[in-house]
Amino acid sequence: MSEFNRSRLLLPMVAGIGALSLMLAGCAAESDGPAETTEEQSTTTAPAVDSVQIGLISPLSGPFADNGLQARLGTELCVNQINEAGGIQSLGGAQIELIIQDTGPAAPADVANQLQSMIDKNELSAVIGAWASSYTLAAIPVAEENKVPMVTESFADDIVKQGYKYIFKLPASSALMGSMATEAILELAAEQGIEIRTAAVVADNTSSAQVSAEAAKSRFESLGVDVPVSEFFTPGLTTADSIAIKVLASDPQVIFVQGSLGDMAILQRAFRDKGYAGPLLGAGSGFVTVDYAKTIGIEETNGTFSSAGWNWDMPGEAAAKFKEDFVAAYPEFEFPGQEAGEDCAAVYIIAQALEDAGSADSVAVRDAISNVNITEGPATMLASGKVSFDETGMLMDTTPVIIQWQNGVPRTVFPKSIASTDPIALQ
Secondary structure, three states: OOHHHHHHHHOOOOOOHHHHHHHOOOOOOOOOOOOOOOOOOOOOOOOOOOEEEEEEEEOOOOOOHHHHHHHHHHHHHHHHHHHHOOOEHHHOOEEEEEEEEEOOOOOHHHHHHHHHHHHHHOOEEEEEEOOOHHHHHHHHHHHHHHOOOEEEOOOOHHHHOOOOOOEEEOOOOHHHHHHHHHHHHHHHHHHOOOOOOEEEEEEEOOHHHHHHHHHHHHHHHHOOOEEEEEEEEOOOOOOOHHHHHHHHOOOOOEEEEEOOHHHHHHHHHHHHHOOOOOOEEEEOHHHHOOOHHHHHOHHHHOOOEEEEOOOOOOOOHHHHHHHHHHHHHOOOOOOOOHHHHHHHHHHHHHHHHHHHHOOOOHHHHHHHHHOOOEOOOHHHHOOOOOEOEOOOOEEOOOOOEEEEEEOOEEEEEEOOOOOOOOOOOOO
């Protein structure tokens, strides 16, 4: 374990410059065995530099702007923490410079072009993004061709199934997200003596949403629940009356639904207006935005389930400290969103790799990320409780986090090993 991680646990996340020399005086991170390295891996320590560049590519405008905002805020907060604590010590105290690219509501191919432009105009050591799985899937070949490591908070299974060496994925697979959310609500129903016989699936047609929805449908059916209706839509709804009529005609007892915050508001209003009063569950997107309850209504969102990559009430000191620091930095928020926590962890993972590599070279940073073994410090706020990646770039030992909105706040209720409270009864 490097000194960077050991001291980050013992000291506050926002440390003074004097304390940083203790925290970041690092040696290479431990691992269970030698990680695969690329042919171009740097073998010498770079001289001191003034700054190193990390990119963030995320939707800061368009239908997913709420999620993108949390990504930016979490990333900026943790970059500032490291810089205020003295920067990257193995590079002479180099400061991290954050380069931000708004994807907007672009087509995936355009996001690939945006990443290429970021790389062409800058000297990126690594990049974080691109939030939407369809965006990330389009951007990965660009990162791979340019040999720039990419740490992603996207869900889609295919991200780590194509043999790429420069992608590192933090959340569990979207298929597991959908199936675990389904299991959680059926388990709760059984505890209440409720037999769920019919469900419906509604989701936008983005990559991750489709995979999660299909996984939920498959899991429902494997457990004896009939799913006669699966409905997919293009993000940016203006009305959902026709969707609600079609879905509710099958008389579902529970609806799996996934979409942006704006789309969720329209869908839930349509379901309610057409007489649906049963539970909802989903897999991220609108359900995990910090303004979900404020937008939809506290009463209307109470009891809603969703799987997530991260939640603010995760166990351990790291998550609690991040929540405290986030709310202090951004008092307009009661708690940090999913993307804020994940992308803060991504910053600390990359910072550790920069320390271990002793170089801002992107190839050396990629090899260092593949070999990290972080067991203490801010990055351990992730569901895995530690950070190391398998040969595909998947975070090892991670799990979906199942949240339930309770009185306007998302609380972790499954798995029980990381739950902060018990789920409330189905409505």
